[in-house]
Every structure is written in structure tokens, then in C-alpha cells.
Amino acid sequence: MKTILAFDLDDTLYDELTYVDSGFAAVARFLEQEKLAGFAETYAFMQTRLAGGRGRIFDDLLLHFGSYSRRNVRRCLTAYRLHKPAIQLYPEAVACLARFKAYPLYIVTDGNKVVQYNKIIALGLPALVDRYLITHRFGVHHAKPSPYCFTRICAWEKVEPAQVVYVADNPRKDFIGIKPLGFRTIRVLTGQHRSVEIPEEYQAEQQIVSLNALDDALASLFRRREPHLCKR
Incomplete structure (x- = not known):
């Protein structure tokens, strides 16, 4: 048969968590390139915040670093979804x-x-x-x-x-x-x-x-x- x-x-x-980690690094690079926040600080924040689940993580990230807007949330989400993962x-x-x-x-x-x-x-x-x-x-x-x-x-x-x-x-x-x-x-x-x-x-x-x-x-x-x- x-x-x-x-x-x-x-x-x-x-x-799958290696993909999440790769995506967080992509978002941190994006924020640094846009001069919204530094790579190390944002990457560390996301790693810590992950313990509470992934929901609204980019909202919380941007609020924490004083760069919140709906547009910036969408831009973070795009950076996360479109990055070439290191997995x-x-x-x-x-x-x-x-x-x-x-x-x-x-x-x-x-x-x-x-x-x-x-x-x-x-x-x-x-x-x-x-x-x-x-x-x-x-x-x-x-x-x-x-x-x-x-x-x-x-x-x-x-x-x-x-x-x-x-x-x-x-x-x-x-x-x-x-x-x-x-x-x-x-x-x-x-x-x-x-x-x-x-x-x-x-x-x-x-x-x-x-x-x-x-x-x-x-x-x-x-x-x-x-x-x-x-x-x-």
C-alpha cells in the first residue's frame, strides 16, 4: 500500500521560537535604522516581554520607548513578517x-x-x-x-x-x-x-x-x- x-x-x-527570535531582531534593526530606539534595548525588551505572550507586543514595545503610533505598530509587524528568518x-x-x-x-x-x-x-x-x-x-x-x-x-x-x-x-x-x-x-x-x-x-x-x-x-x-x- x-x-x-x-x-x-x-x-x-x-x-518556532527561533523564528520569533529572528523576527524580534529584524524589528529591533528596523527601529534602530529609523532612529526610534536602539537595537540592544528593544531586542532585550521583546525577549523579556515574550513571557507574557506575543499579543500586542509591538504596541507595548513602542509605548515603552515613546514611539507609539498605529503606523509604527504596522511597520514593526511588517518588518517581522517580511524578514528573511535565520532558522x-x-x-x-x-x-x-x-x-x-x-x-x-x-x-x-x-x-x-x-x-x-x-x-x-x-x-x-x-x-x-x-x-x-x-x-x-x-x-x-x-x-x-x-x-x-x-x-x-x-x-x-x-x-x-x-x-x-x-x-x-x-x-x-x-x-x-x-x-x-x-x-x-x-x-x-x-x-x-x-x-x-x-x-x-x-x-x-x-x-x-x-x-x-x-x-x-x-x-x-x-x-x-x-x-x-x-x-x-
Whole structure:
């Protein structure tokens, strides 16, 4: 049986907080270039303020440094979203994608279209996977937990949902929409959601501590050992 592997992006293939850090540095550089505040001070403020969440962080930043205006908030947000991120794949993600390169590989990720595209390019993923799907390109209503992008994968690959495995980290939205349709699911306990406990209907069929354990999880999922699940 042909098997398709699909992966989430943020906190599944790389550490999302490294993107946040890269974005803060871009905003701090912008503010320094505009002579609104110094790089070191603004960067440090954002790092400290992050403990309270990302909401309104640029509002608070500009208020603190006496440069607040709605226009400046928008300019900070633009600097954050359009910057070229300094991020890297988890080492285990590099090894995993190489190990499964004979399989059809997909990425399905939510988020701002430009932001997610810049991440994908910075991580070198177009050379490592067959196709990446940014759900917001199809409309926000097709973001997870919508199964829309997953059903498209089935159509492209001419397979049933039971032949598509989604590997992701956020149980709040990653699995609840696709499990009832028969898609197979594996949760990787990495990133900001690794300690989240949630009702059974939201959980994946399998849990792994890192992508290094994906081989065994797939073998368990399909009740047989590698090699190998049928490739292309």
C-alpha cells in the first residue's frame, strides 16, 4: 500500500521560537535604522516581554520607548513578517526527511502566507519535500482543523485517507479534523505544545518524543515492520 507522509512545520520540523527570535531582531534593526530606539534595548525588551505572550507586543514595545503610533505598530509587524528568518531544521528533522526521501513527502502548515513561505524557503524545504501546502493560501476557513488540504493530497496522490500519515505537534488542532476521515496521525512531543494534555478525541494515534522514533511509530501504526511501507 502506497504511504504518504505529511508533516506540520512549526515546532515539528524546527523550533518556532527561533523564528520569533529572528523576527524580534529584524524589528529591533528596523527601529534602530529609523532612529526610534536602539537595537540592544528593544531586542532585550521583546525577549523579556515574550513571557507574557506575543499579543500586542509591538504596541507595548513602542509605548515603552515613546514611539507609539498605529503606523509604527504596522511597520514593526511588517518588518517581522517580511524578514528573511535565520532558522534551521531540527537535526532529527534533517535525518528524518533524508531517511524517508523515497516516500511522497508533504508539508501542511497554517499561518500567514508570506511568513510561512519565508520559513519554508529559509529551511530549504522545497528541495526536501514534494509539495508544501500553506492552508491560508486556500482561504483561512481551510486552516486546520479543516481537512481540506489533506483531501487534496489524496486527490493528487490517488490514495485513500488511511494511506496518509500526518506528523505534527499541536493536539489542539492538528488531528481532530482529519482522524474521523481515516487519516493516520502521529504526534511528536516537541516545541511549545509538548506538555499539552487534551481529551482523547484530539489526540493522535501514536506519540513519539522526536522524529528519530518515526520509523517505529509507522511500523506500529500499520501493524508491520519496515521495510517497508510501500513507497512511490
